[in-house]
Amino acid sequence: xxxxxxxxxxxxxxxxxxxxxxxxxxxxxxxxxxxxxxxxxxxxxxxxxxxxxxxxxxxxxxxxxxxxxxxxxxxxxxxxxxxxxxxxxxxxxxxxxxxxxxxxxxxxxxxxxxxxxxxxxxxxxxxxxxxxxxxxxxxxxxxxxxxxxxxxxxxxxxxxxxxxxxxxxxxxxxxxxxxxxxxxxxxxxxxxxxxxxxxxxxxxxxxxxxxxxxxxxxxxxxxxxxxxxxxxxxxxxxxxxxxxxxxxxxxxxxxxxxxxxxxxxxxxxxxxxxxxxxxxxxxxxxxxxxxxxxxxxxxxxxxxxxxxxx
Amino acid sequence: xxxxxxxxxxxxxxxxxxxxxxxxxxxxxxxxxxxxxxxxxxxxxxxxxxxxxxxxxxxxxxxxxxxxxxxxxxxxxxxxxxxxxxxxxxxxxxxxxxxxxxxxxxxxxxxxxxxxxxxxxxxxxxxxxxxxxxxxxxxxxxxxxxxxxxxxxxxxxxxxxxxxxxxxxxxxxxxxxxxxxxxxxxxxxxxxxxxxxxxxxxxxxxxxxxxxxxxxxxxxxxxxxxxxxxxxxxxxxxxxxxxxxxxxxxxxxxxxxxx
Amino acid sequence: xxxxxxxxxxxxxxxxxxxxxxxxxxxxxxxxxxxxxxxxxxxxxxxxxxxxxxxxxxxxxxxxxxxxxxxxxxxxxxxxxxxxxxxxxxxxxxxxxxxxxxxxxxxxxxxxxxxxxxxxxxxxxxxxxxxxxxxxxxxxxxxxxxxxxxxxxxxxxxxxxxxxxxxxxxxxxxxxxxxxxxxxxxxxxxxxxxxxxxxxxxxxxxxxxxxxxxxxxxxxxxxxxxxxxxxxxxxxxxxxxxxxxxxxxxxxxxxxxxxxxxxxxxxxxxxxxxxxxxxxxxxxxxxxxxxxxxxxxxxxxxxxxxxxxxxxxxxxxxxxxxxxxxxxxxxxxxxxxxxxxxxxxxxxxxxxxxxxxxxxxxxxxxxxxx
Numbered sequence: 001x002x003x004x005x006x007x008x009x010x011x012x013x014x015x016x017x018x019x020x021x022x023x024x025x026x027x028x029x030x031x032x033x034x035x036x037x038x039x040x041x042x043x044x045x046x047x048x049x050x051x052x053x054x055x056x057x058x059x060x061x062x063x064x065x066x067x068x069x070x071x072x073x074x075x076x077x078x079x080x081x082x083x084x085x086x087x088x089x090x091x092x093x094x095x096x097x098x099x100x101x102x103x104x105x106x107x108x109x110x111x112x113x114x115x116x117x118x119x120x121x122x123x124x125x126x127x128x129x130x131x132x133x134x135x136x137x138x139x140x141x142x143x144x145x146x147x148x149x150x151x152x153x154x155x156x157x158x159x160x161x162x163x164x165x166x167x168x169x170x171x172x173x174x175x176x177x178x179x180x181x182x183x184x185x186x187x188x189x190x191x192x193x194x195x196x197x198x199x200x201x202x203x204x205x206x207x208x209x210x211x212x213x214x215x216x217x218x219x220x221x222x223x224x225x226x227x228x229x230x231x232x233x234x235x236x237x238x239x240x241x242x243x244x245x246x247x248x249x250x251x252x253x254x255x256x257x258x259x260x261x262x263x264x265x266x267x268x269x270x271x272x273x274x275x276x277x278x279x280x281x282x283x284x285x286x287x288x289x290x291x292x293x294x295x296x297x298x299x300x301x302x303x304x305x306x307x308x309x310x
Numbered sequence: 311x312x313x314x315x316x317x318x319x320x321x322x323x324x325x326x327x328x329x330x331x332x333x334x335x336x337x338x339x340x341x342x343x344x345x346x347x348x349x350x351x352x353x354x355x356x357x358x359x360x361x362x363x364x365x366x367x368x369x370x371x372x373x374x375x376x377x378x379x380x381x382x383x384x385x386x387x388x389x390x391x392x393x394x395x396x397x398x399x400x401x402x403x404x405x406x407x408x409x410x411x412x413x414x415x416x417x418x419x420x421x422x423x424x425x426x427x428x429x430x431x432x433x434x435x436x437x438x439x440x441x442x443x444x445x446x447x448x449x450x451x452x453x454x455x456x457x458x459x460x461x462x463x464x465x466x467x468x469x470x471x472x473x474x475x476x477x478x479x480x481x482x483x484x485x486x487x488x489x490x491x492x493x494x495x496x497x498x499x500x501x502x503x504x505x506x507x508x509x510x511x512x513x514x515x516x517x518x519x520x521x522x523x524x525x526x527x528x529x530x531x532x533x534x535x536x537x538x539x540x541x542x543x544x545x546x547x548x549x550x551x552x553x554x555x556x557x558x559x560x561x562x563x564x565x566x567x568x569x
Numbered sequence: 570x571x572x573x574x575x576x577x578x579x580x581x582x583x584x585x586x587x588x589x590x591x592x593x594x595x596x597x598x599x600x601x602x603x604x605x606x607x608x609x610x611x612x613x614x615x616x617x618x619x620x621x622x623x624x625x626x627x628x629x630x631x632x633x634x635x636x637x638x639x640x641x642x643x644x645x646x647x648x649x650x651x652x653x654x655x656x657x658x659x660x661x662x663x664x665x666x667x668x669x670x671x672x673x674x675x676x677x678x679x680x681x682x683x684x685x686x687x688x689x690x691x692x693x694x695x696x697x698x699x700x701x702x703x704x705x706x707x708x709x710x711x712x713x714x715x716x717x718x719x720x721x722x723x724x725x726x727x728x729x730x731x732x733x734x735x736x737x738x739x740x741x742x743x744x745x746x747x748x749x750x751x752x753x754x755x756x757x758x759x760x761x762x763x764x765x766x767x768x769x770x771x772x773x774x775x776x777x778x779x780x781x782x783x784x785x786x787x788x789x790x791x792x793x794x795x796x797x798x799x800x801x802x803x804x805x806x807x808x809x810x811x812x813x814x815x816x817x818x819x820x821x822x823x824x825x826x827x828x829x830x831x832x833x834x835x836x837x838x839x840x841x842x843x844x845x846x847x848x849x850x851x852x853x854x855x856x857x858x859x860x861x862x863x864x865x866x867x868x869x870x871x872x873x874x875x876x877x878x879x880x881x882x883x884x885x886x887x888x889x890x891x892x893x894x895x896x897x898x899x900x901x902x903x904x905x906x907x908x909x910x911x912x913x914x915x916x917x918x919x920x921x922x923x924x925x926x927x928x929x930x931x932x933x934x935x936x937x938x939x
Contacts, residue, residue, distance in 0.1 A: 013390065014391075014827070016632065016827060016829050016830070017827050017828055017829050019829075020828075020829035020832070020833075021739075021743050021828075021829070023735055024735045024736070024737055024738045024739035024742070024743055025743065025749075026735075027731070027732050027733075027734075027735030027736040027738075028735075028736045028739040028740065028744070028749065028750075028753045029749075030731070030732055030736075031736055031753055031756060031757060031760070031799065031803070032752065032753060032756055034760075034799075035756050035759065035760060037771070037775065038763070038767070038771040038796070040583060041771055041774040041775050041778060042770060042771060042774055044774070044778065045774040045777065045778070054911070059878050060851060073632070086885030087656065088656045088659055088660055089656075090656075091652060091653045091655070091656025091657065091659045092653075092656050092657050094653050095654060095656065095657040096657075099650065099653050099654065100657075108657075109662070110707065112659070112660065113658070114664060115663070115664050117853065117919050117923055118667060118857075118858075118916060118919065119857020119859070119885060119915055119916070119919060119921070120857065120858075120859065121856070121857065121859040121885045121888050121889055122589075122667065122671060122857070122888070122912045122915065122916060123667065124632075124889070124892075125892055125908060125912055126663075126666070126671070128892060129670065129892075129905070130666065130670050131666075131673070158699045160660045161598070161635075172663040172667075175660060181659070182855070196802065199629050202641055203643060203645070203646035204646055204649075205645055205648075205649035205650070205652070206642070206645075206646070208649070226762070229762045230762075232764070233762075233763075233764020233766065234764070234766065235764070235765065235766045235859065235860035236859050236860065236885075237887065239889070239893075240893065242887065260604040260764060260766045262861075263766055263770070263864065264766060264859075264863055264864070267770075267773075267864045268864065268867060268868070269782070269862060269865070275782075278770075279770055279774060281769040282766065282767050285764055285766075285767055286763070286764070286767045289762055289764055289767075290759060290762070293758075293759055293761075294663060294759060297755070297759070304917050309747075361823065363822065363823060366822060368745060368817075391825055391826070391827050392825070393825075394822060394823055394824065394825040395824070396825075398823060398824065398825075399823035401816060401819065401820065401823070403816060405814070405816040405817055405819070405820045406820075407817060407820070407821075407835055407839070408817075408839060408935035409835075409838040409839050409935050417820070418824060418826075419824035419826070421826060421834075422824065422826040422830050422831070422834050422835070423825065423826055423827075423830065424639025424830070452699065456935070458935070469820070472820075472824065473823070473824070476824055476825060550865060559862065
């Protein structure tokens with residue numbers, strides 16, 4: 001009865017294992033291929049712009065002269081966003097993790113996550129229709145009273161559509177990212193350390209300074225960098241809110257431009273060398289955000305062993 | 311419907327580490343054999359090689375032979391999946407499939423393999439398996455309810471019914487009662503006594519009284535120290551092992567001097 | 570022998586001296602609000618300014634009172650509490666403002682007849698001028714945009730879910746921390762950071778090279794959205810598959826069931842509620858993306874039911890173009906109204922998807938009823 005019973009394999013079944021595992025492997029490799037493909041296709045389509053004679057590129061000075069003011073503009077907007085968002089995000093995360101009544105905590109977290117669910121184009125529309133109008137009197141005041149600072153140099157924009165406004169909208173968009181990551185980290189602080197601080201007679205703030213913040217520092221850094229990556233790549237908040245122009249130091253005048261907004265505004269109507277130029281700009285943006293994200297991931301994996309959460 | 315198992319010179323490796331060394335043992339058909347020994351002595355590891363379950367862990371391999379009525383489980387061209395449909399296993403913690411009803415859990419071995427079986431045949435199989443596991447009377451009115459809604463002891467009997475439904479030759483049990491209360495344990499031990507009329511049963515247990523109650527023959531495994539391989543020290547009739555063992559180590563263990 | 574109980578109140582315990590009275594925060598709040606109103610009356614009252622000034626006065630007042638009575642450590646603690654609560658309130662402001670703006674501006678748009686059932690086909694600036702001048706209802710609707718959004722997102726989902734789920738299966742069931750698995754995990758993380766406009770450029774560049782320059786269809790947009798969706802699907806599916814206890818897999822193997830059948834019939838059904846919920850959240854995330862669709866599908870004014878042919882509208886691009894390029898440049902208000910109506914529809918869509926995701930997670934979780 002048994003000479004063949006163990007070796008008689010269910011043919012279809014065994015092949016099924018190979019087919020299925022092959023499909024899973026193929027899917028994984030597809031992801032790597034897609035990423036490689038993104039880089040490759042962008043480079044290929046961008047080369048005409050990178051190698052074209054200087055006068056063919058917009059501005060007549062060659063690609064580098066075209067792109068570097070826009071890169072600076074991108075960085076300015078992102079820095080404004082982070083400077084505004086980071087302290088508020090950390091405060092909100094601390095509020096939810098350590099200050100709010102326990103029953104409310106998850107509900108409050110959900111409310112902050114609502115900020116993340118709103119599409120970016122709606123933020124752009126809000127920035128253009130509401131925030132810009134409301135804030136332009138403040139710009140007038142800044143130009144009048146602090147105009148000696150280059151960043152507040154007048155005359156202030158009357159529409160309010162400046163890079164500072166765009167930066168504020170970006171801050172609102174980046175806030176939920178930094179908040180939710182920081183909140184996770186704060187909640188993971190070992191209770192042992194917190195209780196040790198409290199047992200020494202520390203006030204709540206002192207306990208946070210002693211036990212929570214040092215533990216959370218790498219996580220906060222990583223969260224900020226992820227927020228930076230998002231702010232660098234965000235299109236709609238800038239395209240709808242910023243009245244673009246040449247690079248200017250003043251934050252309260254119209255002018256400046258970011259890469260993403262430049263592409264969005266010009267690509268639909270573009271043709272020929274202009275298309276290549278914009279794709280090259282996209283490549284520059286891709287490289288910048290890639291670097292920022294990789295550093296952020298590296299920071300958090302490096303510090304996982306030292307997190308003390310074990 | 312049950313076969314004997316003959317193991318010849320079996321060595322079990324995890325990568326380069328030798329976990330169990332040189333085991334030879336003959337297990338009679340339609341009998342209950344117990345493996346006893348202190349924690350970490352390799353008895354569960356060895357049990358898993360009897361239905362090639364150790365291969366689920368990457369890097370695990372064996373050298374030697376395990377013969378099921380003369381067929382080598384590790385022979386060339388032998389599919390582990392076929393082996394496991396002939397040698398079933400019940401685990402330490404009851405693990406009914408949470409997305410399936412009681413009825414579907416019992417039929418899982420059949421349904422998951424897409425074997426076609428009519429509703430009438432399925433009903434007969436469910437009833438037979440649940441009766442064989444002494445669970446029929448308790449669940450016959452709620453076969454469509456989820457399997458995870460039963461008590462621990464009932465869940466374990468459900469897992470036994472599930473194993474029986476595949477109609478194996480051998481049933482391996484890896485400490486089946488250690489997660490259960492004493493009443494459920496007793497129910498399972500009674501069940502094992504009935505199962506041996508039809509199946510060859512091998513049970514790993516760290517409860518020596520259970521081994522004494524339940525098994526015909528007992529094998530004692532021991533380990534010389536951490537990092538050293540486990541070995542089979544003595545194998546014989548249960549009565550002899552517990553009252554008159556040959557090896558001193560066996561006597562020390564069953565009289566409670568260590569382990 | 571009668572024992573006299575000394576009332577607790579009259580004795581000042583060593584543990585309670587040197588503290589602010591319990592009513593202190595409310596007293597300071599009241600004073601700050603009044604003082605704030607007074608200051609605002611001098612420079613021109615507005616509610617926002619009143620709130621800000623009162624908040625600052627409250628913080629200064631409470632902290633200095635605390636410093637005087639309780640000492641600097643407790644004062645610092647109170648200052649920290651003020652700042653933390655304040656930051657939460659500040660974070661709420663834009664949320665409330667955005668939602669309010671969308672509601673106030675969007676509801677009139679929604680209420681216009683035919684808004685949800687007509688497209689912008691044939692609607693010119695002249696119509697808008699007439700609407701403004703004669704007070705007639707605003708013409709034009711978003712049906713084409715809704716249809717476009719549904720088509721593009723559906724196609725993106727069809728592409729992303731198999732690829733994402735299979736990759737997650739590879740990582741959890743087969744990869745086991747091998748080098749390929751670690752590389753895939755790392756690059757999936759990297760993919761979550763691709764700016765949406767770069768994803769759009771990639772899809773555009775890919776189709777330009779493969780099909781022909783200037784190819785802009787709904788399908789290209791769907792590919793761009795897939796680049797954004799796949800990492801989200803992979804991450805959340807991976808988490809859900811890891812949660813399935815290993816014992817279930819072992820139980821199936823021990824019954825003689827093959828690995829692929831175990832995955833398909835035991836592991837995935839056990840994890841399905843989490844996977845479905847993760848996919849729904851991924852959809853919610855990409856449905857509001859504008860930039861990738863802008864550079865890949867253009868923007869149409871009429872209904873297009875063919876994802877593979879011609880420009881296609883979508884809700885986000887509709888909002889974008891109506892605001893930047895109003896149909897009638899001299900009378901931008903009707904365009905603005907239509908844009909806000911579309912924004913309201915889009916937000917409702919996103920919220921509904923988020924709710925559905927939560928419901929799925931709860932309803933389809935493996936039941937443990939008796």
